[in-house]
Amino acid sequence: MTITIFLASLLASMSIGMPIAFALILSGVALMLHLDMFDSQIIAQNLINGADSFPLMAVPFFLLAGEIMNSGGLSKRIVNVAMSMVGHYRGGLGYVAILAGCLLAALSGSAVADAAALGALLVPMMVRVGHDKRRAAGLVAAAGCIGPVIPPSIGFIIFGVAGGVSITKLFMAGIVPGLLLGAALAITWWWVVRRENTETPPRQTFAERKRALLQGFWALMLPVIILVGLRMGVFTPTEAAVVAVVYSLFVAVVIYRELKPSQLYEVFLATAKTSAVVMFLIAAALVSAWLITVADVPGLIASLLEPLMDQKTLLMLMMMLLVVAVGTAMDMTPTILILTPVLMPIVKAAGIDPVYFGVLFIMNCAIGLITPPVGNVLNVVAGVSRISFEDVVKGVWPFLVAQLVVLALLVLFPSLVTVPAQWFSR
Amino acid sequence: MKAIADAYFQLMKLALVTCLAGMVVLVFGNVVLRYAFNSGITMSEEVARLLFLYATFLGAVVAMREHLHIGIDSLVKRLPVLGKKACLVTSHALVLLACGLFFQGSWAQTVINLSVKMPVTGISMGTVYAAGLVFSASAALIVLNDLYRALAGQLSEAELVAVREGADPEVIAAAEHEPQRMPPGAKRQPADRAEVA
Amino acid sequence: QDIKERTLKFSFVQPQDSHMGFGAKKFADLVAQKSGNKMKVRLYPNGTLGGDLQTVSALQGGTIEITTLPPSLLVGLNKEYGVFDLPFLFADFKEADAVLDGPVGKRFLEKAPQGLVGLAYWDHGFRNVSNGRKPIAKAEDFQGLKLRVVQTPLMIESFNTLGANAVPLPFTELFTAMETRAVDGQDNPIVAFETNKFHEVQKHLSTTRHVYNPLIVLVSQKAWDGLSADEKQVLSSAAVETRAEQRRASREMEQKAIANIRSKGVTVTEVSPAERARMRERVKPVIDKFTRELGEDVVKPFHMEIEKVRASK
Ligand code: NA
Ligand code: NA
Numbered sequence: 048m049t050i051t052i053f054l055a056s057l058l059a060s061m062s063i064g065m066p067i068a069f070a071l072i073l074s075g076v077a078l079m080l081h082l083d084m085f086d087s088q089i090i091a092q093n094l095i096n097g098a099d100s101f102p103l104m105a106v107p108f109f110l111l112a113g114e115i116m117n118s119g120g121l122s123k124r125i126v127n128v129a130m131s132m133v134g135h136y137r138g139g140l141g142y143v144a145i146l147a148g149c150l151l152a153a154l155s156g157s158a159v160a161d162a163a164a165l166g167a168l169l170v171p172m173m174v175r176v177g178h179d180k181r182r183a184a185g186l187v188a189a190a191g192c193i194g195p196v197i198p199p200s201i202g203f204i205i206f207g208v209a210g211g212v213s214i215t216k217l218f219m220a221g222i223v224p225g226l227l228l229g230a231a232l233a234i235t236w237w238w239v240v241r242r243e244n245t246e247t248p249p250r251q252t253f254a255e256r257k258r259a260l261l262q263g264f265w266a267l268m269l270p271v272i273i274l275v276g277l278r279m280g281v282f283t284p285t286e287a288a289v290v291a292v293v294y295s296l297f298v299a300v301v302i303y304r305e306l307k308p309s310q311l312y313e314v315f316l317a318t319a320k321t322s323a324v325v326m327f328l329i330a331a332a333l334v335s336a337w338l339i340t341v342a343d344v345p346g347l348i349a350s351l352l353e354p355l356m357d358q359k360t361l362l363m364l365m366m367m368l369l370v371v372a373v374g375t376a377m378d379m380t381p382t383i384l385i386l387t388p389v390l391m392p393i394v395k396a397a398g399i400d401p402v403y404f405g406v407l408f409i410m411n412c413a414i415g416l417i418t419p420p421v422g423n424v425l426n427v428v429a430g431v432s433r434i435s436f437e438d439v440v441k442g443v444w445p446f447l448v449a450q451l452v453v454l455a456l457l458v459l460f461p462s463l464v465t466v467p468a469q470w471f472s473r
Numbered sequence: 474m475k476a477i478a479d480a481y482f483q484l485m486k487l488a489l490v491t492c493l494a495g496m497v498v499l500v501f502g503n504v505v506l507r508y509a510f511n512s513g514i515t516m517s518e519e520v521a522r523l524l525f526l527y528a529t530f531l532g533a534v535v536a537m538r539e540h541l542h543i544g545i546d547s548l549v550k551r552l553p554v555l556g557k558k559a560c561l562v563t564s565h566a567l568v569l570l571a572c573g574l575f576f577q578g579s580w581a582q583t584v585i586n587l588s589v590k591m592p593v594t595g596i597s598m599g600t601v602y603a604a605g606l607v608f609s610a611s612a613a614l615i616v617l618n619d620l621y622r623a624l625a626g627q628l629s630e631a632e633l634v635a636v637r638e639g640a641d642p643e644v645i646a647a648a649e650h651e652p653q654r655m656p657p658g659a660k661r662q663p664a665d666r667a668e669v670a
Numbered sequence: 671q672d673i674k675e676r677t678l679k680f681s682f683v684q685p686q687d688s689h690m691g692f693g694a695k696k697f698a699d700l701v702a703q704k705s706g707n708k709m710k711v712r713l714y715p716n717g718t719l720g721g722d723l724q725t726v727s728a729l730q731g732g733t734i735e736i737t738t739l740p741p742s743l744l745v746g747l748n749k750e751y752g753v754f755d756l757p758f759l760f761a762d763f764k765e766a767d768a769v770l771d772g773p774v775g776k777r778f779l780e781k782a783p784q785g786l787v788g789l790a791y792w793d794h795g796f797r798n799v800s801n802g803r804k805p806i807a808k809a810e811d812f813q814g815l816k817l818r819v820v821q822t823p824l825m826i827e828s829f830n831t832l833g834a835n836a837v838p839l840p841f842t843e844l845f846t847a848m849e850t851r852a853v854d855g856q857d858n859p860i861v862a863f864e865t866n867k868f869h870e871v872q873k874h875l876s877t878t879r880h881v882y883n884p885l886i887v888l889v890s891q892k893a894w895d896g897l898s899a900d901e902k903q904v905l906s907s908a909a910v911e912t913r914a915e916q917r918r919a920s921r922e923m924e925q926k927a928i929a930n931i932r933s934k935g936v937t938v939t940e941v942s943p944a945e946r947a948r949m950r951e952r953v954k955p956v957i958d959k960f961t962r963e964l965g966e967d968v969v970k971p972f973h974m975e976i977e978k979v980r981a982s983k
Binding site for chain 1: 486493497500518542543561563564571601604
Binding site: 507515518519581582585586588589590591592593598 | 723
């Protein structure tokens, strides 16, 4: 009953066009009335305490670093590096998109930002050499989704805070699954373009490659600093985020000189707004999450799933199908916030490794960004490539299937996640 | 009247940028101090968290005014004008109710925490809960203004959908003019600003 | 008896199988038994309803009814509660229990900050220092260690005086910070060390026992005012009756925790009473300074009660 009231009030307020954050607050009001404990202080306490968190400070920091990298010329140089390496193969620009997707993923925390940068830079070039526009846009959308799986990742941070899981461990465990997503895309792309007749850019000379690498060096150092810093214990995730900000600021302003100090106000303002929208949503989700906890809904669901508790694979499969279903209609942040308090008790009770679950959960949410009807990455790529939403959907499906296959493989063979995670953690 | 509102939001944006910059300085400063001098700014965490809190709620107000909060517009988009208007008025009224409750609850908690001190800086914990007062009062005024404009018929049909799911024409224009480079600041992805993944 | 059907929310930050969870469960059972199953206490472990100070604020606002936490965390509401953090105040459990259950402890229950009602003191444990670098056996061993300590001027000055570098860091970042060696160590009761799995990232634990943390059981004044005299009696007698068993269980858990973390490879170093006295001597200027700040009239009764216990040994 509690869950019905929660979902009904949430969906009803969302469907009339209310911002999701306010819809979550209102479903909290509905739950308070249902539980006979109406008190406006519950709203205020959860909204405010939800935003009063040190680990979540990594969210604005990684967003700021991403904003600086896009407007300071770091992202552009990363794409150039990928271009100089794999651009000359048959369908080479596709591999450029995938490789650049993986490299950008290691710099930024957000799929939307990666997809926007890739889409604006690569889709027009791919169309020019004769690739199908829908396929090109679809590939770029799918490549953007690697962003939240390879660290740093705002998805991992939000999940880590909501579920009480080590963010550093999640980061380390995401590397190999993220590369697997890239490999699956590359195989799919090879299959898709094997009969296409397109021009390929000429193989770059050694000197040209060296130039691209040298120019991209400072940008490429950032993931090295973050990963080595986290791995060797120079800093915690929140500190890694702030180091990324200061480093990218240094590279953009002093080395590349593409970001003028006068532009900084706009860059900071844009980031502050994005961060506020995400954080306000996080805080609002806590209102209903608190009431769902008080009503002990997670315990109820866990007892419903009791018979499945010793069949971990089946349980994982069921949970992943649920996330795919929710992911078709909802974007990453709300999905994480709404499902984590419901699923984590089950994960713990069944003895599933929370880090393994977190990697698959976030990967699944990332794939949800390219599943219709609601997929923010699809929207962004449609926007920057100037094609219709429907056309991107048509172009994306082979890549979507490839990513779902990777997800299914990881459900069947957990060691694909857990074994490499151990290499990186010790 | 509009001039006052504009000045208020300019001030708010300046405060927002200051908060974010302050967070960067404090948290980064602590990393440097720990490595270079084996020490730290004791008050860094408390102050940085307070700045973060205000950055969130001030930013959420600015996002309210610029309609940046994410929602699902797929249903509303398909309605006729009258239906759009009905949905907008209902949803604005409910948002107003949420703001009212948030204000009431924040008030109670601010009063309770006024004399409670943070352990290091001694700043009143009331300032934490006062962020809710600032947000809910400002947001309520924005919603009232939008509601008035909707009822007075001052909104275009496109403006009757107050949330967004994805990219808007500005992005397309920006990408077209300068495909080699993401423009900074105001011309950046609104979708990027509105949703993070 | 004037007892109505009610459900009360009991929120605490440690897991259900911790010493806090044990006390809360025992308390809930006693309340049910004493009220003929009319009053139900529902437990919310792991901080699912909020952190320590958030919960205190919720109690004051009346949205949560019961919690338990170390009384020194109330220092922001009333600075006199800082007395519970004075280093090396209590030498052993016997002294702590006697003082807390006597007139001095009672006075602190009665003057609980506005909006809160204090019922009893349970046990959290002595705090002990752990680190990833070297065993601490004597006062000099603190030299150069980067330790995360509770964010109060008293704790920071105490550890700096011992020669360590007290580094500010939120508890939520602590595990990662020790894992990545951003800090060398921390100080917490051993049971908290074990439940937070610090043994995965720390090699050495030393029984410094520098601060004793009791737990204070608090009820929301708003909820309290809505109870009949009989119902109040049920709650306060249940909290007091839980006390002895909770203390016994908590201290047994500490012994088990020591054995457990030893088996996981942590070196547990015993700090001798003589060395502890030397550590106390070193931080004496800090103790004196903060005693003046708290007020002699606040601290002195503690020392007088402790002397009585010591005299009777
Ligand atoms: Na990433
Ligand atoms: Na989707």
